[in-house]
Amino acid sequence: MREVDIMIVGAGPSGMSTALHLAQQGPKWAERTVVVDKAIYPREKLCGGAVSLFGTRILENLGLDFEPNHVTVNEIRILFEDYTYIFPEKSILRITRRDEFDHWLVRCGEKRGIEVRQGEEVIEVVAESQGIKVTTDSDTYLAKVLVAADGANSFVKRQLKWSNDSRIAHLLEIMTPENPEERFEFREGVAVFDFTPMMKGLQGYYWDFPNLVNGKPTMNRGVFDSRIHRDLPRIHLKDEFEVQLSRRGRNLSEYHLKGHPIHWFDAKAEFSRPHTLLVGDAAGTDPLLGEGIPFALAYGGAAALEIVEGWERGDFSFSTYKARVLEYSLLEQLRHRASVARFLYRLPKRPWLLKYFLKFFPDIFNFLAKYKPRYIPAKSPRMIRGNLMDTQ
Ligand SMILES: Cc1cc2nc3c(=O)[nH]c(=O)nc-3n(C[C@H](O)[C@H](O)[C@H](O)COP(=O)(O)OP(=O)(O)OC[C@H]3O[C@@H](n4cnc5c(N)ncnc54)[C@H](O)[C@@H]3O)c2cc1C
Structure with a gap:
């Protein structure tokens, strides 16, 4: 021994x-x-x-410069029905393999x-x-x-x-080859988080992350379902993923679907x-x-x-x-993230509160940025009425 x-x-x-x-x-x-x-x-x-600024700062403190191939994201775009929130911040994410x-x-x-x-x-x-x-x-x-x-x-x-607890979130993911000239995510360095499926019971979001696989531009697309409220009805994750992909002109059956939990x-x-x-x-x-x-x-x-x-x-x-x-x-x-998740993923059950939340989200964000600046890795968001999902 x-x-x-x-x-x-x-x-x-x-x-x-x-x-x-x-x-x-x-x-x-x-x-x-x-x-x-x-x-x-x-x-x-x-x-x-996606490695956020929080992660790169820890690596820097360890004396490590981020060397693996990656796409640098300078803007996070959050979508929810007919709202879009734009968070600009230099190198807010590095998307790597x-x-x-x-x-x-x-x-x-x-x-x-x-x-x-x-x-x-x-x-x-x-x-x-x-x-x-x-x-x-x-x-x-x-x-x-x-x-x-x-x-x-x-x-x-x-x-x-x-x-043996059951704090398990589920995630599904596919990789789709892309022409970088045609996609704003690659051209402008944008990562998209679409929370619209929350209205159908997803306790999470759909994502589009521009990435490089063996040097080739490839979109990492996926869905995250935290399942933090086990009393609420479960969405069928694969079916919802299929719906979200077809809204983006992609057919799930043509790609290799993979899933893995998070605890x-x-x-x-x-x-x-x-x-x-x-x-x-x-x-x-x-x-x-x-x-x-x-x-x-x-x-x-x-x-x-x-x-x-x-x-x-x-x-x-x-x-x-x-x-x-x-x-x-x-x-x-x-x-704190667990508390916000509990609040956020129950919001669709309280439409009046949801309405106010969406309207005042930038103010809530700015308040948080003042109160807990180290929690906030991005500048104040810009709110746009309309869903910028298909911006080319
Ligand atoms: C689909 C999906 C997308 C995600 N996207 C993101 C993202 O964009 N950004 C982000 O920040 N996070 C993301 N996450 C979360 C992130 O992947 C995990 O939080 C992270 O990998 C956790 O790191 P870890 O070192 O704890 O575990 P892991 O990375 O899972 O490493 C565990 C290691 O343990 C080894 N191991 C397991 N069992 C044994 C054994 N019996 N003997 C020896 N070795 C063993 C495994 O081989 C493995 O290498 C995502 C997760 C999923 C599932």
Whole structure:
């Protein structure tokens, strides 16, 4: 049995961010850390690939310049029935491919001395008094600290019999090749979020993100259903996706449809146990927009601090981790986003309130920007009466 100080299961953004934040504390922390992932990088990961300014700031703080190929978005366009809100902001999103982005993070970690064991699958996890026994398909480890960074369907959580909650959002996605001259999204660097299907029961939105796949302009199109209100009737997600695509002149049957869940954040949930911490999707992410990459990166920062302090005190209970998560820069937003999601996705049931909300949305936004400036990554929105869906 190999004894390791810190073992991270999953080399996605939350796992590599934990490792990179540890390495930032000094080279000895990199040497003490082992990351295992069942995949070999570059590996496919279903995702819109939109990394917001929140995420790029965390990468900058880690000393990383955003290197993977991407399309820079300078305007977010939010649609709702006959309203359009335009948020201009330089580089507000970078739309990348997750295979490239995640591979880049792994390479950055390796350059900083972190051991990343690719193609090694964790098959058993057992809590013991001195640490966590982790069995993979090629080795057995006793980890003093185990970080579960293994995504929305976390195997570690299931093995450790973590409470089986149902905070699950659903997402569907296709990729459509595009002529960039004909699409304003490519020409002007615009990402579209269309909330109109909320009126039919979608607790989320439809998106169009301009992207590059092997250098070729391709639109990443998808739907996000947070399902934060389980008492409201469920929309049939695939049928609604089909409707939204046909409004945009696309036929779903001609593309390869893929789906994956997101596990969303609940402040009441359990984030740690003795010797074990959850990060990223395993811990829970944003139910408002399904934005997961920046939060995954932020969890890495919180977990690294908790580990370093735990080690200094010789205390591996990690009893302070939840409070740290709730207060940590960016992660503090998660519970507010959950409240906004609860409010927003019930609005169609209150048409009078919805009417006022739509009208005063820019004022509400400006108020928020004043009250919580670090929550707001964009300038004041411009409201236009009319739906700019088909702007060429
Ligand atoms: C369709 C879709 C679109 C999305 N679009 C966006 C977007 O545009 N912007 C955004 O910010 N977020 C988006 N998200 C959310 C984002 O993808 C996730 O929040 C993010 O990937 C979470 O990172 P993570 O590191 O926690 O987990 P993951 O990226 O899921 O990484 C988990 C890793 O664990 C490994 N693993 C799992 N089990 C084991 C095991 N037993 N042994 C070893 N390794 C294991 C996996 O191989 C994987 O590499 C989207 C999600 C979906 C589903």
